[in-house]
Amino acid sequence: MTRKDYYEILGVPRTATQEDIKRAYRKLVKEWHPDRHPENRKEAEERFKEIQEAYEVLSDPQKRAQYDRFGYVGETGGGATWQDVHAPGSIFEDFFGDFSDIFDMFFGTSRTSAGRRTTTRARRGEDIELSINITLEDAIRGRNVPLEYDRYVVCSRCNGTGAEPGTGRRTCPRCGGTGVIREEKRTFFGLFVNTYTCPVCGGEGYVVEQECPKCGGSGRVKERRRITVKVPPGVEDGARLRIKGGGNAGTNGGDYGDLYVTVRIAPDPRFERKGRDLFTTITIDHVQAALGTTVQIPTPEGYETVKIPPGTQPDTVFKLKGLGFPEVGTGRRGDLFVKVKVEIPRPSKRERRILMEIAQRRGLKVDEE
Ligand SMILES: [Zn+2]
Ligand SMILES: [Zn+2]
Structure with a gap:
């Protein structure tokens, strides 16, 4: 087994403070997230795991001291082991199943109403698809067609943050603000290490302190909208008209999606x-x-x-x-x-x-x- 230099992995000096380590870790974890490296995912995954491993040791004063003295950290004892909760034989299957379930099994769920998932990354709203039916005459002359539909708009109470006004965000209790969960399981077959996006905060590291009661923390509410769709003369059957910004509101300040209206021309048997x-x-x-x-x-x-x-x-x-x-x-x-x-x-x-x-x-x- 090769000994890794955890300080080198995180790019911090041996004298680094806990704050330095945390900062370096958060930066690297974002940088090496496998989703951001589709072209060399394997390599990114390796790096990502190394960073997790290094952080797990260096962020824990006791483990760090042990590492500084001996150059490695031995098995951490205590708590349930993998075999205690899983019958041998199904171990591989189970291990690669739903990790959030496994997490709950080991540590009990910490999901509370305040620990509800939230995100800080701006995300564009979804597009909405609708269709309208017009006659052949409408298609020839063009027509303004009134249309009514429901869509999500930015919640006016919380302004889309999902948090009750006056309350803020706090560090996610499950991942401690890192946005990822790392699990290490020692089994008869060897050491299994798994990292995955924190299910509580969705990888953002923060949760809202108190949900906005109007939108339930989602930052969006449903609203009925009336518009007039301008169907141009000569429109083809099946044409899709795009109404920019007519879709659902984005989250965390993301743009609205678009509305697409498919025009269906009712067949006229005479022509x-x-x-x-x-x-x-x-x-x-x-x-x-x-x-x-x-x-x-x-x-x-x-x-x-x-x-x-x-x-x-x-x-x-x-x-x-x-x-x-x-x-x-x-x-x-x-x-x-x-x-x-x-x-x-x-x-x-x-x-x-x-x-x-x-x-x-x-x-x-x-x-x-
Ligand atoms: Zn709200
Ligand atoms: Zn989290």
Whole structure:
């Protein structure tokens, strides 16, 4: 077993005071937190453990004195051992399970209402996702859609600190302000050392003295909000509109998240859309197709009167310029294409006589009834 120089690990002289040691430790622990070194996590974890180990010894006057004399610290006796509370055999499984449970088992829980978790790091609020339904006409013209939703805002009583005004924060009772818990277990299989984020203070080292009663210590309260969402003309189905700062409040002075509104355009069975153009179909009688007629064509915004000239063939397509979908930004609209279907009903007796007359005039061969 190699002997480590704990002073060197913490970067402090042998004459360092407890205050110096604590300061150095807190700085290093932040610097070498494995989460901050995703690219060389293994190395950071090693360093992190070393720092913990060094601090555990040097912060304890008795252990430090022993270390100064002998250059190492022997096994610390007393208290429950790992095997006392865990049946051998399941030891590995259990050891790597929920450490906060294990901690509670060994030392009893110290969680109190005042020891509730709090954080000092500013965190941005969560984004909120909502959706609105609009008609095709709304999508073409654009529309201001009123929207009501609940979100978290900064608590007005504690101004987001989570602490009752007038009370402060105190050093976390479980981790002593370090933000991490270090556990060392000696077992038949060897020494297990584990460090993890303090479950009481969430790694921040502080807890509030007295919770704000309005927000229960969270620093945020739920509030109903009414806004108007401006849906631009030409919006696509499924478009997501971002409303900056419309999400939940952050914690500890963090920014608000954003609100994302997904626009759903209700399908209109009369129209088919291809890009900026719209397609629709109308049906007229063959007599109308032959003689010509005036029809009302449905458009997304109402009806348009269109003249169908005499002798119009089935499946003829008319183009109504500028009645399609607008382009977002320019507002330039596509066209509406109208396909004419011609219906040929079975004639009545009387109609038949008229049609026969036409057939004779044109010399068309038709079946007699
Ligand atoms: Zn509050
Ligand atoms: Zn803590």
